[in-house]
Amino acid sequence: xxxxxxxxxxxxxxxxxxxxxAVGEGEEADGDDGDALAGGETSxxxxxxxxxxxxxxxxxxxxxxxxxxxxxxxxxxxSPSGVAxxxxxxxxxxxxxxxxxxxxxxHEVRQVFTSDDKDPLRKIPxxxxxxxxxxxxxxxxxxxALGRNLGRPYTAIPDPFGERESYAAHFxxxxxxxxxxxxxxxxxxxxxxxxxxxxxxxxxRTVLSDLDRVREVLSAYQDKVDGEYVPFNPVCAECGKITExxxxxxxxxxxxxxxxxxxxxxxxxxxxxxxEGTATFREGKLPWRLEWPxxxxxxxxxxxxxxxxxxxxxxxxxxxxxxxxxxxxPPVPMVYEWFTLNGEPLSSxxxxxxxVPELLDLLExxxxxxxxxxxxxxxxxxxxxxxxxxxxxxxxxxxAYFGEVDDEGLTAFAERAYPFxxxxxxxxxxxxxxxxxxxxxxxxxxxDDPAFRERLARDEGHxxxxxxxxxxxxxxxxxxxxxxxxxxxxxxxxxxxxxxxPNVDFDDDVxxxxxxxxxxxxxxxxxxxxxxxxxxxxRDHGIEVSDFFSAGYRLFFDDTQGPRLGEFLGExxxxxxxxxxxxxx
RNA sequence: GGGCCGGUAGCUCAGUUAGGGAGAGCGUCCGGCUUUUAACCGGACGGUCGGGGGUUCGAAUCCCUCCCGGCCCGCCA
Numbered sequence: 001x002x003x004x005x006x007x008x009x010x011x012x013x014x015x016x017x018x019x020x021x022a023v024g025e026g027e028e029a030d031g032d033d034g035d036a037l038a039g040g041e042t043s044x045x046x047x048x049x050x051x052x053x054x055x056x057x058x059x060x061x062x063x064x065x066x067x068x069x070x071x072x073x074x075x076x077x078x079s080p081s082g083v084a085x086x087x088x089x090x091x092x093x094x095x096x097x098x099x100x101x102x103x104x105x106x107h108e109v110r111q112v113f114t115s116d117d118k119d120p121l122r123k124i125p126x127x128x129x130x131x132x133x134x135x136x137x138x139x140x141x142x143x144x145a146l147g148r149n150l151g152r153p154y155t156a157i158p159d160p161f162g163e164r165e166s167y168a169a170h171f172x173x174x175x176x177x178x179x180x181x182x183x184x185x186x187x188x189x190x191x192x193x194x195x196x197x198x199x200x201x202x203x204x205r206t207v208l209s210d211l212d213r214v215r216e217v218l219s220a221y222q223d224k225v226d227g228e229y230v231p232f233n234p235v236c237a238e239c240g241k242i243t244e245x246x247x248x249x250x251x252x253x254x255x256x257x258x259x260x261x262x263x264x265x266x267x268x269x270x271x272x273x274x275x276e277g278t279a280t281f282r283e284g285k286l287p288w289r290l291e292w293p294x295x296x297x298x299x300x301x302x303x304x305x306x307x308x309x310x311x312x313x314x315x316x317x318x319x320x321x322x323x324x325x326x327x328x329x330p331p332v333p334m335v336y337e338w339f340t341l342n343g344e345p346l347s348s349x350x351x352x353x354x355x356v357p358e359l360l361d362l363l364e365x366x367x368x369x370x371x372x373x374x375x376x377x378x379x380x381x382x383x384x385x386x387x388x389x390x391x392x393x394x395x396x397x398x399x400a401y402f403g404e405v406d407d408e409g410l411t412a413f414a415e416r417a418y419p420f421x422x423x424x425x426x427x428x429x430x431x432x433x434x435x436x437x438x439x440x441x442x443x444x445x446x447x448d449d450p451a452f453r454e455r456l457a458r459d460e461g462h463x464x465x466x467x468x469x470x471x472x473x474x475x476x477x478x479x480x481x482x483x484x485x486x487x488x489x490x491x492x493x494x495x496x497x498x499x500x501x502p503n504v505d506f507d508d509d510v511x512x513x514x515x516x517x518x519x520x521x522x523x524x525x526x527x528x529x530x531x532x533x534x535x536x537x538x539r540d541h542g543i544e545v546s547d548f549f550s551a552g553y554r555l556f557f558d559d560t561q562g563p564r565l566g567e568f569l570g571e572x573x574x575x576x577x578x579x580x581x582x583x584x585x
Numbered sequence: 586g587g588g589c590c591g592g593u594a595g596c597u598c599a600g601u602u603a604g605g606g607a608g609a610g611c612g613u614c615c616g617g618c619u620u621u622u623a624a625c626c627g628g629a630c631g632g633u634c635g636g637g638g639g640u641u642c643g644a645a646u647c648c649c650u651c652c653c654g655g656c657c658c659g660c661c662a
Contacts (some may be wrong), residue, residue, distance in 0.1 A: 015590070059604090079662060084636055119662070223659070226624085264660075288662050312589050312657040337591075338655080345655090379591060379655070388612060389597050396610065407609065409599060442623050460624065492623055526620090535620045549622055564624065 014315050014333035015307075017055055017377050023532040038340035046360055053412035055375055056097040056420070060105065063098070063332050068302045071108040072504020074099050075331070076186075077292075077303040078114045080154045080171035082125030084178055086382070087338065087346045092175075093447040094305040094336050096184045100420045111186050113175070114295055117154040117168035118285045120242040121146070122265045122475070124218075126349045129174055129187040130161055142240040151241035151263055153285075155192040168192070177253055178356040182365050183423050185255035191291070194298065195282050203294035204281040206326060207231060209251045216288060217324050221317040228551045231287050234279035236260040236272070242285070243272060254281045289314055292371055293322040296331055305334040305376070336376035353386065362387055363438075364478065367394045370421045385489050391438040397421075402432040425496055434475035436462050438482050442493035443563050445483030447572070453479055456571045459527070495557045497572075510551050512584075513541040518581035536564055555580050 010531050027348040052058050063072065076091040092113065099109045102372040124146050138146075141160035155167035164170045172188050179186045183565040194200045196307060207214055211230065219225040226493035230246035232255055241260065249259035256279055286294055292314060295301065306315070338345070344352050359368055362384070372388060374380065382390070399405050400414035419428035436444070436457060442451040453476055457463045463472055468472075486493040506514065520533045538548040556569070569577050579585040 013589085018590070077662095095629070116662070122661070221658095267658085292662090308590065308656050309662090310657085314657095314662080335590075335656095374598085377590075381597075383597075386597070386611085392610060393597075405609090407599080411610080414601085443624050456624090462624095494646075531619060539620095553622085561622070564622070566620095567624085 011350065012316070012319050012330075013565075014311050014335045016332065016334055017058060017375070024493075052207075052416070053409070054097075054101070054373075054416040054420075056101040056373075057416065059098045059332070062548055063102065063303050064105070066247065066302070066329075066332060070112045072102050072302045073300050074109060074111045074303045075103075075114060075295065075299060076111075076305065077114040078175065079119060080168045081348065083127050083129040083170065083173070083353060083355070084133070084174040084360065085346060085348065086341070086357055087353075088175060089178065089182075089356060090336055090339065090372065091305055091307070091583045092184060092186060093182070093369065094180060094334065094376055095303070095312045097373060097420055098303060098305075098334075100425055100448065104420075104425045112189050112299060112301075113186045114189045114191055114194075114299075115154075115168060115172045115175075116171070116288075116291075117166075117190050118195060118242075120151045120153060120156055120263070120270075121149055121167070122151075122270075126152070126352070127353075129355060131163055131170070131173070133174060133178065133355045135353065137354065142158065146291070148461065149170020151239075151272075153192060153225075153235065153240075156235075156240055156335055171414055181356055181360060182369060191285075193294075193424045194295070195285060198282065199298050200286075200294060203282060203297055204232070204252075204286060205254065206285055207286060207290055207294075208249050208254075208256070208281065210325070211249070214290070214321075214325055217320050218317065220320070226516075228255070230288050232256055232281075232284050234258045235275075236275050237279065237283075238275035238446075241270065241272065244577070245272075249278075249483070255279060256281075256284070258284075263362070264354040264376060289317050290321055290325070293318045293326055293328075293330065296322060297326050297328050301331040305333070305336055307338055308335050311335045337379040339380040341381070342385065354382070362481050362488065363391055364481065366422050367391055369423070370394045370397060373417050373421050384485075385491065387485055387489075388438040390441075395437070398432065398435065404432075410442050434463060434471050436475055436478050438478065438485075439493065441478045441482035442486045444476075444479045445486060446495045446557070446563065447492070447497045447567075450476065452571050459567070459571065478538055491559075495559055496563045497556060498558050501580065501583060502554060504551075504554055504583060505582075506551055507541060507543075509541045509543050510547065510554035513537045514545060514551060514555070514581050514583070516540070518578045519573060520584060521569065521581065522578045524574070525570070527567035529566075530570050531564065549561045557582070 007345055022051050052061070074095045076095050078088050078091070095111050099111045102109050123247060124138070124143065127137060128141060129135050130140070145158060146160060149413075152280040153169070155166045159165070159167055159170040161170060168190065172190065176186070176188050208230075214231055215225055215227065215229055218229070219432050230249060232246055233242045233244055234246065235241070236243050236258070239260060242263070243258050243260045245259045245261040246256050247259060250256070256275060258279060260275040260277075263270040285291065296304070315412065319330045322328050341352050341354055342344070346353055356368070367390060369549060371382065381550045396405060397410065398418065400407060400410045401418035403411070405411060419425045422429060440460065440462065447453065449544070454463070454472060457476070463475065482493070517530075517533060517537050518536070521530060525533070534548060535545055549565060550560050552565050553559050556562070556565070
């Protein structure tokens with residue numbers, strides 16, 4: 001470990017969106033007096049020191065500065081963990097935006113996602129997601145079968161739902177389905193396949209034929225690496241578990257000798273079967289610290305985003321392994337911050353997770369994509385209770401793209417990022433979609449009738465006169481999302497218009513007031529007039545206005561509160577309103 | 586203990602590239618819509634930019650230091 005060599009230096013920091021200087025300096029030439037401020041111009045492609053309003057352009061600059069050949073390969077990775085939650089999507093989406101920016105600059109790009117599915121199942125997950133992405137407990141599946149498969153590769157374990165060829169395939173399919181839902185083209189790559197089809201042969205051969213070099217490099221990062229350490233984990237031919245004890249390597253025949261010993265996982269032990277056997281280089285796997293750089297090598301990876309857990313752990317050793325064992329340059333890295341859900345860390349065991357399908361019930365895909373277009377270095381919170389804030393921010397972002405927001409910074413960001421967020425970089429929308437404010441959409445969601453929704457939206461000025469049917473339908477689609485949101489969070493918009501008469505019991509004066517109001521409505525007045533009349537009627541009958549409103553909410557929503565009632569009643573079918581006010585139906 | 590990343594209004598976040606006015610939305614409060622009832626409009630309130638020091642004519646921004654939070658520094662991934 002003498003030479004922690006000089007080639008590296010600070011530029012190996014994976015925090016490329018934090019470090020100041022980074023990319024090519026040099027051409028400062030005309031920097032002296034005045035000019036500058038040119039921010040708006042955005043020269044064409046050329047990397048360098050132009051300011052970018054969108055972080056993905058900064059990353060793309062860095063990648064281009066390496067002089068990569070097409071296709072540019074962007075990779076991510078995931079362990080099959082039981083549930084494909086939104087955290088996994090951080091990695092997919094971060095890579096995606098960089099991929100799209102590079103495509104926009106004329107590159108051919110492959111975005112691949114490795115499923116680390118040759119890893120052993122180390123403990124039984126507490127939650128799983130079924131094929132529809134719904135989270136279920138272990139009670140729904142054969143948990144015993146999972147227990148019997150501890151220590152085996154995910155690809156060698158049956159699908160707990162009995163649908164796919166393996167646990168790993170089930171999980172990969174979930175992730176792929178979610179990517180489809182967000183219209184993100186990723187190529188899933190099975191790590192097991194990379195071994196099985198020989199793709200990894202060259203890496204395995206290099207590692208196992210130069211053990212001294214590998215040990216020297218790794219020992220700087222791992223205490224357990226000594227003169228005996230062999231970085232290869234064969235699959236036991238007898239019991240199928242991943243083993244950790246290699247007793248000999250034969251580089252001629254390209255095989256290893258192993259003993260199937262116990263594996264410690266935390267406080268638990270996964271028992272080995274004691275079998276002594278021989279495995280080929282394809283019948284096993286490399287440990288992560290070598291496997292990751294190995295993937296860079298065989299997949300020719302140019303860029304890889306990863307969570308901050310890797311930043312100070314396996315990234316530095318990966319760089320070292322790449323250069324000094326495999327003889328390649330590591331990809332451009334990018335550390336992203338994790339986000340929290342409802343203020344707490346994502347945790348499948350604690351149940352604090354949310355899936356893509358769940359969220360797509362609550363908001364449009366472009367809003368979710370927008371969330372991931374925000375700066376990756378900020379730790380964000382996705383608060384389902386206040387999803388309206390996120391949607392509002394998206395709407396504003398969209399308005400900024402169409403030049404309707406007086407905010408230079410936001411507009412610059414929107415001008416570049418919006419076409420990617422809506423997935424149409426080469427064909428950006430020319431007309432702003434009609435967007436109902438999210439909370440207003442939640443109000444409309446209190447009534448099922450589509451005609452009602454449209455009428456009220458029009459009356460409140462959210463739908464232009466000349467809007468096309470398609471545009472209106474698209475706008476009203478948000479109502480269902482907001483409705484689901486209100487139901488899920490049981491918030492202040494979670495009211496439902498009652499189709500049947502609730503169980504009511506009013507004082508005589510209230511009842512009389514309701515009858516009067518019914519007559520007024522029957523005579524034909526608009527919502528505004530009805531709203532006014534409610535105050536008049538209450539006074540005429542000497543009852544508190546609030547009591548009268550409560551009676552109205554009880555009749556129509558079976559609740560004590562609700563939306564602004566007069567306007568609401570004005571949009572409903574008159575006969576229905578009259579009969580309900582008279583407690584007749 | 587060491588390293589890395591983060592900390593801007595009650596909430597969600599811009600702004601830090603390149604030092605110069607502390608901002609937006611939501612919430613709150615007040616007002617408007619002839620009218621206390623969660624949607625619409627206007628206004629106001631609201632911040633020691635985590636604390637302190639330094640550089641500077643000038644610091645949220647650059648430097649130092651401290652505090653807080655997350656991650657890594659065994660194994661695994």
